[in-house]
Amino acid sequence: MIRALYTAASGMTAQQMNLDNIANNLANSSTTGFQQRRVAFSDMLYQSTTAPGSAATSQTTNASGLQVGLGVRPTSTETIQTQGDFNTTGSPLDMAISGGGFFQILLPNGQTGYSRAGSFRPDAQGVVVTSDGNPLQPSITIPPDATNVTIGNDGTVSVTQPGTTTASQVGQIQLATFVNPGGLNSVGNNLFLATTASGDPIIGNPGGAEGIGTIQQGVLEESNVSVVDQFVQMIVAQRSYESNSRVVKAADEMLQQLNQLSQ
Structure with a gap:
């Protein structure tokens, strides 16, 4: 009892x-x-009164045994x-990943964090950062006089500046995937850290390597x-x-x- x-x-x-x-x-x-x-x-463990397969007589064995779980x-x-719903914001530096992959975020301790949250803003120097001020990796700087920012599905970041009619590329967004994304360590602030269970990150341009999704500009991925x-x-x-x-x-x-x- x-x-x-x-x-x-x-x-x-x-x-x-x-x-x-x-x-x-x-x-x-x-x-x-x-x-x-x-x-x-x-x-959990089982308490065996009679083990399955143990001898019942000299010529027969117990077919099932008697075990009680603990x-x-x-x-x-x-x-x-799974993919969350997309919410259109219209902000040029809001991004969502359609498919697999994580944004790479440089943390203050030098580690790289990984996130699906694509709400970015330029800091005082024009560097693209998260709401916590951690820069996106590879680092991308938006010129202060940029009149238009365009992010392609392949992660290319282009800007239009006064006096020019053509856009110039200022950066390339790269995403990370993992063999076992379920093995990532959640540390809060929409961030994950790589572990031995997740394996090393596989870095590539959006839409390039197999398993890496594409970038959607002006959109945020909601919770799933x-x-x-x-x-x-x-x-x-x-x-x-x-x-x-x-x-x-x-x-x-x-x-x-x-x-x-x-x-």
Whole structure:
């Protein structure tokens, strides 16, 4: 009976983490470039009274055995790599990636962060940076007298300046892809860091190498969170938590009856 208490408690703990993850998804349902996460679970150890395949007699074996599981545990939070909806802003330095890939962002500590959020602005020197002031890599500088900024699907950045009728190229946006993007480390501020699980970044021009998407100018990628789906998952998590709590209550009542027998 004590085993049932701990097994049900593990289910309640797992669903509590599941609800925490759902809450984070819902909180970021309006975050540009956010990709929702899903909690993955696995069963825990099994107590074997009779092992499958063990000898039943000198000539026969047990076909299935007798095993009782000891609960569940969360194993990982998987990033759902699906395309979010596009929102047209008209801002020349707002960009969305149509397909796979990440923008490369130079962080203050010298590391390179990776992001799907394409809301960029020029700083005081004209360098294209994020809202936190971290520059896009490779670095691109917009001339202060530029009258028009054009970003092609292949990532070429061109500007038109006073006194000229033709556009001149001032930079080339490059995107990064990973063999296992689910292995990236989320560090907040719409940024990921590469890990040994994700592998090294594969750098290329938009639309060039296989798996690298194209750039859409004047557009932002919205979060890929489906609010309706998350509410459904929240109800499922709540009902699962409630079911496990009832198991705890039932085990407690059975233990109580055992205690009364000894009185």
